[in-house]
Amino acid sequence: MEPSVYLFLMRRKAGILPSLEDLLFYTIAEGQEKIPAHKFTTALKSTGLRTGDPRLKECMEMLKVTVKTTSDGALDRHLFKKCVQSNIVLLTQAFRKKFVIPDFQPFCAHIDELYDNAKNLSGGQVADYIPQLARFSPDLWAVALCTVDGQRHTVGDTKVPFCLQSCVKPLKYAIAVHDHGTEYVHRFIGKEPSGLRFNKLFLNEDDKPHNPMVNAGAIVCTSLIKQGASNAEKFDYVMNFMNKLAGNEYVGFSNATFQSERESGDRNFAIGYYLKEKKCFPEGTDMTSILDFYFQLCSIEVTCESASVMAATLANGGFCPITGERVLSPEAVRNTLSLMHSCGMYDFSGQFAFHVGLPAKSGVAGGILLVVPNVMGIMCWSPPLDKLGNSVRGIQFCTDLVSLCNFHNYDNLRHFAKKLDPRREGGDQRVKSVINLLFAAYTGDVSALRRFALSSMDMEQRDYDSRTALHVAAAEGHAEVVRFLLEACKVNPVPKDRWGNTPMDEAVHFGHHDVVTILKDYHNKYNPSDSNSSKDKQSAEKNLDGML
Numbered sequence: 001m002e003p004s005v006y007l008f009l010m011r012r013k014a015g016i017l018p019s020l021e022d023l024l025f026y027t028i029a030e031g032q033e034k035i036p037a038h039k040f041t042t043a044l045k046s047t048g049l050r051t052g053d054p055r056l057k058e059c060m061e062m063l064k065v066t067v068k069t070t071s072d073g074a075l076d077r078h079l080f081k082k083c084v085q086s087n088i089v090l091l092t093q094a095f096r097k098k099f100v101i102p103d104f105q106p107f108c109a110h111i112d113e114l115y116d117n118a119k120n121l122s123g124g125q126v127a128d129y130i131p132q133l134a135r136f137s138p139d140l141w142a143v144a145l146c147t148v149d150g151q152r153h154t155v156g157d158t159k160v161p162f163c164l165q166s167c168v169k170p171l172k173y174a175i176a177v178h179d180h181g182t183e184y185v186h187r188f189i190g191k192e193p194s195g196l197r198f199n200k201l202f203l204n205e206d207d208k209p210h211n212p213m214v215n216a217g218a219i220v221c222t223s224l225i226k227q228g229a230s231n232a233e234k235f236d237y238v239m240n241f242m243n244k245l246a247g248n249e250y251v252g253f254s255n256a257t258f259q260s261e262r263e264s265g266d267r268n269f270a271i272g273y274y275l276k277e278k279k280c281f282p283e284g285t286d287m288t289s290i291l292d293f294y295f296q297l298c299s300i301e302v303t304c305e306s307a308s309v310m311a312a313t314l315a316n317g318g319f320c321p322i323t324g325e326r327v328l329s330p331e332a333v334r335n336t337l338s339l340m341h342s343c344g345m346y347d348f349s350g351q352f353a354f355h356v357g358l359p360a361k362s363g364v365a366g367g368i369l370l371v372v373p374n375v376m377g378i379m380c381w382s383p384p385l386d387k388l389g390n391s392v393r394g395i396q397f398c399t400d401l402v403s404l405c406n407f408h409n410y411d412n413l414r415h416f417a418k419k420l421d422p423r424r425e426g427g428d429q430r431v432k433s434v435i436n437l438l439f440a441a442y443t444g445d446v447s448a449l450r451r452f453a454l455s456s457m458d459m460e461q462r463d464y465d466s467r468t469a470l471h472v473a474a475a476e477g478h479a480e481v482v483r484f485l486l487e488a489c490k491v492n493p494v495p496k497d498r499w500g501n502t503p504m505d506e507a508v509h510f511g512h513h514d515v516v517t518i519l520k521d522y523h524n525k526y527n528p529s530d531s532n533s534s535k536d537k538q539s540a541e542k543n544l545d546g547m548l
């Protein structure tokens with residue numbers, strides 16, 4: 001153990017430092033003697049954690065019992081400690097904003113806006129090749145998300161069960177790779193987009209299905225799971241995986257859909273016979289029973305909520321965020337995300353990879369399983385489909401999400417400041433950016449300042465003492481920096497720090513005559529009273545082009 005950590009723990013043990021439980025109490029109590037239980041649960045929910053989160057089981061059970069012993073339903077420091085101590089690490093992380101989306105509530109407000117925007121869309125057709133799908137109202141619309149830290153948000157019809165249909169394809173492929181490894185699975189199935197309809201009777205040059213996201217590939221993939229076992233055993237095996245992927249949230253089965261899929265599955269039977277003829281299955285495979293199993297897997301039911309946890313498990317490298325259980329190998333998850341990225345959205349896959357840049361898989365029931373790797377899983381669900389078979393509202397939501405947040409695989413996370421980065425904490429980020437700005441001004445690093453200006457940093461930010469970059473540069477005598485801040489960035493030339501000093505005062509005080517001249521010339525050129533006007537702000541952008 002690091003000596004400093006050891007010392008810290010010893011001091012805490014000796015009672016010199018407050019315990020984590022006490023710190024948490026003070027954070028939530030906001031100066032009060034007691035915390036009402038509902039205040040605690042409300043504060044908890046604002047971090048994105050749910051009271052039903054399996055990781056908070058002990059805390060919630062203790063809370064229920066403890067509240068009954070109080071007259072007013074409120075917890076003093078002692079009772080609070082009793083309730084939170086079993087899950088203190090997770091709770092501390094949550095309240096210290098250590099989760100992947102630190103400012104969760106503002107992020108959820110954005111999600112709700114995107115949801116509302118897509119809700120207004122009326123186009124598309126609900127699939128009607130089987131009655132079980134045709135019955136769904138075209139108005140149903142739901143979005144649920146779960147981050148890799150188990151923060152949850154849902155909006156709309158997120159508790160209505162629907163069938164995974166083709167959204168199961170990446171999941172069963174992941175199971176096959178988890179069980180057998182990449183090399184074995186890809187002896188039977190390719191890795192290329194097919195450029196053809198998902199249910200085309202067609203194989204690649206090696207007489208293999210193009211990839212596991214089209215029907216031919218998914219049928220072969222189905223044959224690789226638990227070879228030699230009965231269909232009943234196979235079904236249990238996959239359901240067990242589904243439950244684990246979903247953190248034991250809702251996973252069901254629609255027998256009616258299964259029967260209908262089988263009765264109307266001529267195309268899949270045709271594909272099955274073709275695959276059999278071309279010897280695409282492992283030896284000893286009973287093709288018709290594989291087709292039965294294939295239809296069963298299409299008929300597995302989820303809700304938007306439970307499927308968001310499945311997507312989050314993929315986002316989290318195969319660990320389910322809300323149970324912490326390892327469900328899939330990292331290799332299986334990486335392969336799956338790669339193929340979702342290139343082949344997951346039917347004949348829209350290329351466009352989706354281009355515009356949205358995230359792995360996703362859609363299904364005929366209207367689901368889109370979307371993964372933001374290392375950040376979150378999302379399930380969008382709305383039955384009306386566009387001509388290519390993707391949910392109209394789902395596509396709109398995914399596109400809007402990536403226009404708003406820098407989630408596209410190729411969005412630059414460091415320099416492109418025009419999009420929202422929900423992974424960063426607003427407050428912390430601001431402090432860091434002031435420090436960087438003032439440090440660059442202090443060291444006379446004009447090229448760093450150019451980069452900051454280019455990435456839309458506020459060049460007039462002030463530190464704790466209300467000092468700006470211009471104050472610091474003037475005090476240090478960095479003439480080039482002063483010129484850049486004035487001419488290119490058009491910062492206010494006369495900001496006052498907490499002692500009432502302007503940059504001119506600093507330059508005079510420290511005897512930087514060249515800086516004094518620059519400031520004077522600038523003052524004469526522009527009337528300082530309107531140096532902050534919007535006209536000047538606009539010309540600042542033009543000047544930046546020249547000076548950067």
Ligand code: GLU
Nearest residue numbers: 165166261298363364365
């Ligand atoms: N049950 C459908 C089939 O195999 C799945 C369609 C889909 O979701 O793409 O044809």
